[in-house]
Amino acid sequence: LEEAKKIVIKDDASLPAAKKIPLGEKIDLEPAPRVQVVGRVTRQAKQSKLLFITLRDGTGYMQCLLAGDLANTYHAQTLTLETSIMIKGQLRAVEKGKTAPMNRELQADYFEIIGKAPGGDDAITNRVPPAGAENAQARLDMRHLAMRDEEISNVLYVRQAVEHAFSTKYWDLDFVKVSPPALVQTQVEGGSTLFEFDYYNEKAYLTQSSQLYLETAIPSFGNVYCIEKSFRAEKSLTRRHLSEYTHIEGELDFITFDDLLTHLEDLMCGVLEIVLAHPRTAAMIKKLNPDFTMPVRPFKRMKYTDAIDWLNAHDIKNENDQPHAFGDDIAEAAERRMTDILNVPIFLTHFPTEIKAFYMQKDPTDPRVTESVDCLMPGVGEIIGGSMRMDDYAELMEAYQKNGIPSEPYYWYTDLRRYGTSPHGGYGLGLERFLAWLCKQHTVRDTCLFPRYMGRCKP
Ligand code: 4AD
Incomplete structure (x- = not known):
């Protein structure tokens, strides 16, 4: 290494000026251009006197080749993963039969280290344990570094593409975006x-859902939506429950329950079409979930009572290990087994009044049940909860009372039934669950930047 320290490399001014490009940028390789790139070292391999480096910058990956003096320098000999670096050189197509990202390779003529990463015990590979159920907690403690992993960053990339697709689809549908408060x-x-x-000496909560606020907005704007955080003090550790999650909620005015279901199919398929039309996102989904197929419309519709019969016919028991009966909550495990066996998206509808929220409209043909829907997806289970809303003033007042909810703090919600009430309904979709389904992730914890759930509020 003492010898290596003596080697000095120079940015040769007689060479053509290097064009700065992001690693993922497509650029004509005939004739081979001289380019300048920056990124972090994701992989490196020595082959006799050659050093192959794969750089990453978020836009893509690039294979870079250091040869001759460059490979013999002290910095090349001691290069560590995650070191940030600037490289200049000629970008060439790789030889036939060899593989590299975008089938090209940067043949370096100059480089500078920008930020050296530690090696040895502190090397990133020693700080972030390998993937695997037994390391899940340790990896989450190191999420700030683990997210540099290709699979994790692909999921998070798809996440922003999906969020963008929802905004696009809502724009196409003429929904107006509003931004309700989180402190309620x-x-x-x-x-x-x-x-x-x-x-400030008053009791308040972190919002569980923006629904009631969306309802206030429909008389002003017509159909509305929001993409906001919702918070749930879930006291159980499951693979689909978070304490903080991104909630995509819509509210539609002057509709029927059937309109609501049709809208949900249109929304979900529309979002998927937008996402899959984007080549980079589509390639990531293909890699994460090779068997993904577009859901077929109309989705399977199943009433709660039929689901109870189905579960009993398949000998799937309730939480007390008894056959299911009308009025039972269909627990997560039973719901998932049914969804996995049927293996298609399902609209499960008409849940009993007793097990659903106070605001849900009763089915006019059977007041034991509500005009409610859960959308269930294979592998995950419920990803959407929605319903028509009780629109009658007296009925709503009675519902508060039945549910032990003081009506006073809800004066603004109640007023909506006094000033031009309307048949309306809406839904909430958990973005992390939608992604767990689309990207075939075992848990919603892997579909957010820094998951929050019982026992975890760091990093
Ligand atoms: O079924 P939920 O509780 O419905 C509501 O909050 C309605 N007020 C929404 C509305 O009509 N505007 O929640 C809706 C969705 C669920 O289907 C699920 O996808 C997600 O929100 N969700 C959670 N996701 C992650 N962690 C949790 N703890 C979640 N709780 C609900």
Whole structure:
């Protein structure tokens, strides 16, 4: 290495000026251009006197070749993974039969180290344990470094593409985006999952859902949506529950329950079409979930009572290990078994009033049940919950009372039934669950940047 330190490399001014390009940029290779790139070392391999480096910058990967003096320099000899580096050289197509990202290779004539990463015990490969169920917690502790992994960053890339596709689809559908508050004084989905906090000496909560606020906006804007965080103090550790998640919620005015279901199919398939029309995102989905196929419309529709019969016919028991009966909550395990066996998206509808939220409209033909829907996806289970909303003033007042909810804090919600009520309905889609399905991830924890769930609030 002492010898290596003596080698000095120069940026040769007689060479053509190097064009700065992102690693993923397509560029004409005839004649081979001189380019300048920056990135971090993702892989490296020595082959006799050659050093092959794969750089990463978020836009793509590039294979770079250091040969001759460049490979003998001290910095090349001691190069570590994750070191950030600038390289100049000629970008050439790789020989036939060899593989490299985008089938090209940067033949370096100059490089500079920007930020050296540690090696030895502190090398990234020693700080981030390998993937595997037994390392899940340790990897989440190191999520800030683990997310540099290709699979994790692909999932997070698809995530932003999906979020963008929802905005595009809503724009096409003429939905207006609103931004409801996160700090609230009302509950939506039951008291047991509320995060409560002190708000200038008043009791307040982190929002569980923006639904009630979306309902306030439809008289102004017509159909509306939001993409906001929702918070649930879930006291169980499952692979599909987070304490903080991204909630895509829509509310539609002057509709029927059937309109709501048709809209949901249109929305989901529209979003998938947008996402799959984007080559980079489509390639990532193909890699993450090679068997993915576009859902076929119309989705299978199944009433809650038929699901109960189906579960009993397939000997799938309830949480007390008994046959399912009308009024039972269909637990996560049973729901997933049914969805996996049927192996298609399902609209499960008409849940009993007792097991659903206070605001849900009753089915006019059978008041024991509500005009409600859960959309179930193979591998994940419920990804959407929605319903028509109770639009009658007196009925809503009665529902507060039945559910032990004081009506006073809801005065603004109740007023909507007094000032020009309407048949309306909406839904919430959990972005992390949608992604777990689309990207075939075992848990929603792998579909967010830094997951939050019981026991984890770091990094
Ligand atoms: O079924 P939920 O509780 O429905 C509502 O919150 C309605 N107020 C939404 C509305 O009508 N505007 O939640 C809707 C969806 C679920 O289907 C699920 O995808 C997701 O939100 N979700 C969660 N995702 C991750 N972690 C949790 N703890 C979740 N709770 C709900």
